[in-house]
Amino acid sequence: MNIYQSKINFNDDFPLRHPADVMKLDRLGSFHQTRLSFSRQLIDELISNNWKTEIIKWNINSIGTGNAVIKISSKQRIYSLVVFCHQINDDERSDRVIAEKWDMTFSLFLGIPSKEELDEMSKNLKIQELGRHLPKQLTLSRANKSVRVFNSVLNNLSEGKQPDKKMINNIGYLVRTTAVYGNGKFGIADYLPETNDNPLNKPFQAEMLTVYLIRYFSIELVNYLAKEKGKDKSITLSNEISKHVGVGNATGLGMAPFLINHQKLIHKWIQARETAISRVLSIKKLSTYNQTKIFNLIERAYLYTTQWNVDDVIQSKRINVLRKELKDISNNESLNDILNNDYPLQNVYLHFVNKISIETQEILNSIFIEPFPELLDDLTNEMGTDEQNTVAIGYKVNELIKIIKDKYSWALKIDIKKPDENFYFWYTSQAKLEPRLGATQIDHGKEKELPFDIPKQVQNALKILTKLPDDMTGAEAMILHPEIRNIIKRAIINENFPFSEIQNNLVGKKVRPIDLLRCKLSFFGATKYDPKSNLWTRITLFQGAPLPHQLQEENATEWLFPYLVNA
Amino acid sequence: MLNVSLNEIYSETYKAYRSIGIEWGIAKDGANLSRWLAEHNFYFLGSILKNADLYKTGKISLSLKKNTFKKPFSAALMGLLLVEYISSDNVKWQGYVYDYKFLIASMAIIAKEQNINLILKDNKTTIAYTLEKNIFLQKDKIINTNYFYLEPFHLKEKLSLNHLETLKALPVPKVNKNCWERLKLMAFETYVPESETSKTGAGY
Numbered sequence: 085m086n087i088y089q090s091k092i093n094f095n096d097d098f099p100l101r102h103p104a105d106v107m108k109l110d111r112l113g114s115f116h117q118t119r120l121s122f123s124r125q126l127i128d129e130l131i132s133n134n135w136k137t138e139i140i141k142w143n144i145n146s147i148g149t150g151n152a153v154i155k156i157s158s159k160q161r162i163y164s165l166v167v168f169c170h171q172i173n174d175d176e177r178s179d180r181v182i183a184e185k186w187d188m189t190f191s192l193f194l195g196i197p198s199k200e201e202l203d204e205m206s207k208n209l210k211i212q213e214l215g216r217h218l219p220k221q222l223t224l225s226r227a228n229k230s231v232r233v234f235n236s237v238l239n240n241l242s243e244g245k246q247p248d249k250k251m252i253n254n255i256g257y258l259v260r261t262t263a264v265y266g267n268g269k270f271g272i273a274d275y276l277p278e279t280n281d282n283p284l285n286k287p288f289q290a291e292m293l294t295v296y297l298i299r300y301f302s303i304e305l306v307n308y309l310a311k312e313k314g315k316d317k318s319i320t321l322s323n324e325i326s327k328h329v330g331v332g333n334a335t336g337l338g339m340a341p342f343l344i345n346h347q348k349l350i351h352k353w354i355q356a357r358e359t360a361i362s363r364v365l366s367i368k369k370l371s372t373y374n375q376t377k378i379f380n381l382i383e384r385a386y387l388y389t390t391q392w393n394v395d396d397v398i399q400s401k402r403i404n405v406l407r408k409e410l411k412d413i414s415n416n417e418s419l420n421d422i423l424n425n426d427y428p429l430q431n432v433y434l435h436f437v438n439k440i441s442i443e444t445q446e447i448l449n450s451i452f453i454e455p456f457p458e459l460l461d462d463l464t465n466e467m468g469t470d471e472q473n474t475v476a477i478g479y480k481v482n483e484l485i486k487i488i489k490d491k492y493s494w495a496l497k498i499d500i501k502k503p504d505e506n507f508y509f510w511y512t513s514q515a516k517l518e519p520r521l522g523a524t525q526i527d528h529g530k531e532k533e534l535p536f537d538i539p540k541q542v543q544n545a546l547k548i549l550t551k552l553p554d555d556m557t558g559a560e561a562m563i564l565h566p567e568i569r570n571i572i573k574r575a576i577i578n579e580n581f582p583f584s585e586i587q588n589n590l591v592g593k594k595v596r597p598i599d600l601l602r603c604k605l606s607f608f609g610a611t612k613y614d615p616k617s618n619l620w621t622r623i624t625l626f627q628g629a630p631l632p633h634q635l636q637e638e639n640a641t642e643w644l645f646p647y648l649v650n651a
Numbered sequence: 652m653l654n655v656s657l658n659e660i661y662s663e664t665y666k667a668y669r670s671i672g673i674e675w676g677i678a679k680d681g682a683n684l685s686r687w688l689a690e691h692n693f694y695f696l697g698s699i700l701k702n703a704d705l706y707k708t709g710k711i712s713l714s715l716k717k718n719t720f721k722k723p724f725s726a727a728l729m730g731l732l733l734v735e736y737i738s739s740d741n742v743k744w745q746g747y748v749y750d751y752k753f754l755i756a757s758m759a760i761i762a763k764e765q766n767i768n769l770i771l772k773d774n775k776t777t778i779a780y781t782l783e784k785n786i787f788l789q790k791d792k793i794i795n796t797n798y799f800y801l802e803p804f805h806l807k808e809k810l811s812l813n814h815l816e817t818l819k820a821l822p823v824p825k826v827n828k829n830c831w832e833r834l835k836l837m838a839f840e841t842y843v844p845e846s847e848t849s850k851t852g853a854g855y
Contacts, residue, residue: 219654219823268658275658473683474731474761477739512666514842522846529843535675559736562676563715569676569732 098366100358103582104494107354112586113599114402114446115606117644118453120356123609123626125464126292127643128457129283130635133158137300137632140196144169146312148305151206154297155196156632161283163222164193165297166202168209169305177228179262179334184211186226188259188301192294194220194273212263213270213516221272222290227259227298230332234258237306237321242314246322253328253391253651256612256624258302260332264291287349287468288608292625299331299626327634328648330627333610336620338518340600341510343586344536347574348469351581353607356463357449358583363459364452365430375423377455378432379414381644385447386410388611388645396615402443409436409444454644475573476580481561482554484572487579488546494587495539496546506540507593509533521597521619536590541571611646652825660824661686663831664699666838671707673728680731687756689824696830698750702727703837711749723747723797730757733801738767743802751799755779758801759786770804777812780804787812 105111117124129135141153154165172185189209197205201218208215212226233247233255240247266288267275275290284290307320321329343350370378389407394400413419413436422431429452437445453460479487489496498505509530513520522529535541545568552561558576562569578585588595596618605613610623628646630637665682669675681699688695702725705711711725715733718724724746726733730753737744738761748754751771755778758769762781770780773796779788781804789812 216653219656268656271654271656271659274656472764473680474764475735477735477765477767479739511843512841513845514839515845517842520843520845522843527843527846532841532843557736557739559732559739563729563732563736566674566677566713566732569674570679571676573676 098362100355100362103585104587106358107583107585107587109586109588109596109599111442111446112603113596114442115357115603116447116450117606117609117611118357118360118450119457119460119644120360120453120464120467121607121609122286122288123292123296123629124641124643125286126289126296127629127635128464128641129289130296130632131630131640133160133283135632135635137297139304140164142308144305144308146309147171148309151202152301153197153202154301156293156297158283162195163284163293164196165294165301166191166193166197166205166209167301168206170210174231177231179228179260183262186210186212186262187228188226188298190223190225190227190294190298190301191217191221191272192223192225192290192297194222215270217271219271219273222266222284223294224263224265224270224272225261225294225298226263227261227302227331229259230255230257234306238310238313241306241310241321242318244314244317244319246319246325249325249648249651252325253648254393255332256328256627257299257330257332258306259298260334260622261295261298262334263338264294264333266291285468286464287353292608295331295333295625296629299329299629300632302331303329303631323631323634325648326631327629328627328646328651330611330624330629330646333623333625334620335601335605335623336518337520337597337601339604340597341519341534341536343600343604344538344590346471347577347584348471348581351577351584352467352469354583355581356467360453360460360463361449364456365433366427367429367456368426370423370428374455375420375428378423378429378451379419381451381454382410382414384645384647385451386414387647391647391651392612394612394614399613399615402441405441406443406447409440410447413440413444413448450644454642457641472573472577475558475562475569476576477557477559479558479576480554481549481552481556481558484558484561484575485546485549487575488542488549491575491578491582491585492538492542495542495589498539498589498592500537500540500543504593505589506537506591508591508595510536510591524591535570538571538574538585539589540591541568542575544568545571545575653828653831654823655689655826655831657686657690657824660689660695660826663834663838666841667699667703667834668728670837670840671703673706677713677728677732681728683760684727684730684753684756687760688752689826691756691759692824693752693756695752696826696834698727698752700830700833702750705749712747715744715746718747720747720797723749726750726753726757730754731760734758734761734767734769737769737801737803738765741803743800745798745800747797748799749797751778751794751797754799754801755786755788762786768804770802770806772800774798774800777810779812780806780810782806789813 135156135158138155140155144150149169149171152167156163168189176185208217237247303326310318392403506524508521509524511522511529511533548565548568598615598618605623610625611627612624614622628643630640661682664685665678668678668681685695685699712718712722713729726748734757758781761767763784766784768781771778
């Protein structure tokens, strides 16, 4: 539905939150899944274009090794998930990115692979980064079983019993991916955003489709092995439990620099989210139906938090606060009146914002957006972009100085001479060619650091620019001082795309990279963030999402806040 | 020959440039030019390696003014900055250029992104120009000089040059395996052995 034909009376001129408020790590690190998240967009696509899933090859033996091909197709497109299952020893199974063996390796393939292509993949998929891969492969991935859950489910099903719901909920998945590579890595296909007729042209849709099919495969595999083991006595995993099975993922620093390296893209993501929030906050009246939906979603969010339990002390405290605040909001006597009056969502927000944590503020935003998919259609189409390679021309030195002073005031306030503001440096590791964080005073390699010390670059550029003639062009200034090109380009992009810069010192002692990960993962649609340190987290994807055979069921698009009854 | 992706070309090129001390912004420019050339089926990999060698030995200039026959201007590194300078200052530029195809890539990129029209000539004829976000060039012209003229293009009509079209299919550049390995070895120089303290980021 075109938003301007919507019956919802929203105002598109309603102001967005200011980048200085939004682009702080403590807020970005409190984001939750929304209707705009990429896994949600994928499910919407699978539903609206009636995609069909079919296992077309199943050469898996009774101990779970072999290969399979799962075809997924719409009227226009065919992709397939190529799967190889391997036998590995328990001591070889590791989430460490330096692992060299995995229970399963995968690739999303354009079309159906030929025998020759399958043969080629059988040699290269199992060695992942060390292999050279085919240009028709869209992704490259691997996963390990959560052995305790997988074996327990297998044993129960083979004996004709459903598994323990509490265990299923506590872990949340049968398999856990340790990487999902896309966009040209190791010889696979480049992401081509210009191909508008491609359903995977939106950000991370190929990766999301891969994970969704891995989830389906993991359930099919455990059902198959249970049948092999228990024969006639065996049963299959119930629909209720299957739907609550997601795919686990262990995510470390590898994905953190993405938010810094792709300025325009990040702006697009955040702007879409902020626009969605502003649109729903500007709604003047809510129908009784939507008032009830908001009530139910607050209650559902509360239930979700009761099943979100982690060991991490900081996150655990945050969840406890979130739980209490959601309950307080739900029980608040004025909530009913506020929802029944003008500008209900805006007034709910204003009523509670100063009494609740950032984590709760952001879960409310997810709740507010949820009932209004018709207000978001145009936004989901605006979340991809080409990055800019040239620096916009026409800026004079005095204008660049003004941009820096206006847009980077946060960076100019940081005393970059203090050791605590240079506590870390980012680098690419030799072992796995992935970004890592080093301690400046301890680790070697500072001279090879990645350019994420934005405040330092900004301050250096300002010093240089103030010594140049005001009317000199930016291009000439950069020719004279190539060392400022990187930050001048960033600043000009930020002038035009205000949500493109994280407003914290990413090399300072206080930085929590986990916040960068959580922000990106929220756009993936992750749930049950389970930080294992400040540097890596486990999460679950597609928990609660409809399975392929459930895609055309009523309310299949509504799976925010997964919750398993009696778990 | 080896199939590589455009993303790999970008990533390995900018790391390789970084490994010889080229500034971040310039290294990224150079990587973008390489990717464009690969995407449009130009020979690029040997040119990058040669540019890197010339840069290391001081036989290439990054200056718009101080370039000579023996020490020409590096279009591979500074091409994008040059086209931005000509466009923003609305000036004509001439000079000795090493590997002018990087100028063509620069013209094409700025034309597409900022709709800027430029024209590149040698001492006699037009080699390439940009108009309405497209680039037109004499693909088979034999160039016997390394002295070029680059300036804003104000003509409203097309000249009779071939139109270079962007490849529509999945572009899968093929590169010489040995050259690729050499580029990767240069890129490897930018990596750092992991310390014990930072290993936790890998989910250890």
